[in-house]
Structure formats: structure tokens, C-alpha cells
Amino acid sequence: RKEVEQDPGPFNVPEGATVAFNCTYSNSASQSFFWYRQDCRKEPKLLMSVYSSGNEDGRFTAQLNRASQYISLLIRDSKLSDSATYLCVVGSNFGNEKLTFGTGTRLTIIP
Amino acid sequence: NAGVTQTPKFQVLKTGQSMTLQCAQDMNHNSMYWYRQDPGMGLRLIYYSASEGTTDKGEVPNGYNVSRLNKREFSLRLESAAPSQTSVYFCAIRGRQGAVGYTFGSGTRLTVV
Numbered sequence: 001r002k003e004v005e006q007d008p009g010p011f012n013v014p015e016g017a018t019v020a021f022n023c024t025y026s027n028s029a030s031q032s033f034f035w036y037r038q039d040c041r042k043e044p045k046l047l048m049s050v051y052s053s054g055n056e057d058g059r060f061t062a063q064l065n066r067a068s069q070y071i072s073l074l075i076r077d078s079k080l081s082d083s084a085t086y087l088c089v090v091g092s093n094f095g096n097e098k099l100t101f102g103t104g105t106r107l108t109i110i111p
Numbered sequence: 112n113a114g115v116t117q118t119p120k121f122q123v124l125k126t127g128q129s130m131t132l133q134c135a136q137d138m139n140h141n142s143m144y145w146y147r148q149d150p151g152m153g154l155r156l157i158y159y160s161a162s163e164g165t166t167d168k169g170e171v172p173n174g175y176n177v178s179r180l181n182k183r184e185f186s187l188r189l190e191s192a193a194p195s196q197t198s199v200y201f202c203a204i205r206g207r208q209g210a211v212g213y214t215f216g217s218g219t220r221l222t223v224v
Contacts, residue, residue: 045215
């Protein structure tokens with residue numbers, strides 16, 4: 001089983017729609033959680049951290065379910081500029097942290 | 112990409128050739144990392160350095176060596192390149208402004224023929 005698993009997609013979604021991505025992780029000792037965005041042929045960039053209580057940043061909402069070892073990302077009112085690959089990322093400890101990346105979910109917003 | 116500079120951006124090598132990928136940061140962070148990214152495999156950790164003078168193996172270290180030259184610089188060396196090392200290589204440092212995520216360099220696209 002992969003440490004971090006994501007549906008690779010692709011998700012093709014009309015502009016203005018709401019889309020949700022899910023991710024599961026295998027290490028119950030994981031302490032930190034993130035969503036990264038990666039545009040084609042570019043480096044990954046931090047989209048948002050994911051906190052136990054859930055958190056929101058504009059049109060983006062992230063949630064964490066530690067019991068089920070499950071992370072989600074919700075994008076509301078999707079824009080053409082949201083087209084990218086979204087990487088689910090999990091960290092093993094707070095100290096000298098090493099992050100494990102999922103393979104990513106590809107999203108295309110259709111005009 | 113502010114904070115992390117990688118060179119070169121592109122490179123083509125013949126099998127058996129050697130090269131060094133350079134990474135430099137101006138964020139004064141202790142931890143630096145080298146990842147490779149392959150289609151369908153995601154980002155995989157090659158080596159990391161928790162601080163100046165220390166390096167540790169990651170998930171896929173075979174065929175690579177690293178040097179943490181000083182706090183700013185962390186280089187990745189391929190002593191004898193193989194076609195299986197064709198990949199996109201990213202250097203990363205731990206976050207910025209207190210965030211614990213990583214900041215990545217813009218990557219090096221390496222092709223070994």
C-alpha cells in the first residue's frame with residue numbers, strides 16, 4: 001500500500017462548479033498535512049496546510065479525519081486558473097520533517 | 112523562484128557521464144532536500160540534509176551522492192548516469208515565514224541517453 005494515495009483523475013469540471021479531492025495516508029503517526037498545487041512543467045507550490053479542525057482559504061477548504069486517515073480538498077466556484085495537479089502531502093514528525101507526496105490528482109476546468 | 116535556485120534547468124547526458132546539480136537558498140533554512148519526480152511515481156526523496164555538515168539517505172539514494180557545502184548550498188551528483196535517472200529533479204527547503212511545508216526550486220530536467 002502506498003503511504004499516500006490519491007485518485008489520479010483526470011477530473012474535468014465546468015467553470016463555476018465545485019470539485020472535491022480525497023487522499024488517504026497509511027502512517028497513523030503522521031503529524032502534518034498539506035495540499036500542494038503543481039502546474040504543468042513547474043515546481044510544486046504550497047496551496048494550504050491542513051489542520052485537525054479543518055480550514056478554509058477563500059474558495060478552498062481542507063479537512064482532516066485522523067480516525068479514518070483521510071484528507072480532503074474542496075474547491076468552490078472553480079476558475080480556469082485552478083487547472084493544475086493537486087498533490088496531497090503528509091509529514092511524519094514535527095522535528096526534522098520529511099514529507100511524503102501523493103502522485104497527484106489532475107484537474108482541468110472547462111470553460 | 113525566490114529563495115531556492117537550481118542549476119542547470121535542462122541537461123542531456125550520455126550513459127556513464129557524470130554531473131552535479133546545484134541548489135542554493137537565500138532563506139537561511141537548515142533543512143534541504145533533493146527529490147526526483149517521475150510520471151505516475153510522484154515525488155520521491157533522494158537525499159536530505161538536516162543541517163550544514165549532515166546528510167541522510169531518502170527513499171531512492173542509489174546512484175547519487177550529495178554534498179552540503181555550507182548552509183546555503185546542497186548539491187546532488189550523478190557519478191555514472193543511467194537512463195533510469197532520466198527525471199525531473201527538485202531541490203527543496205523547509206517552508207518560509209514559519210510554515211512547515213517546503214519551498215521548491217524550479218527543477219532540473221535531466222535526460223540520460
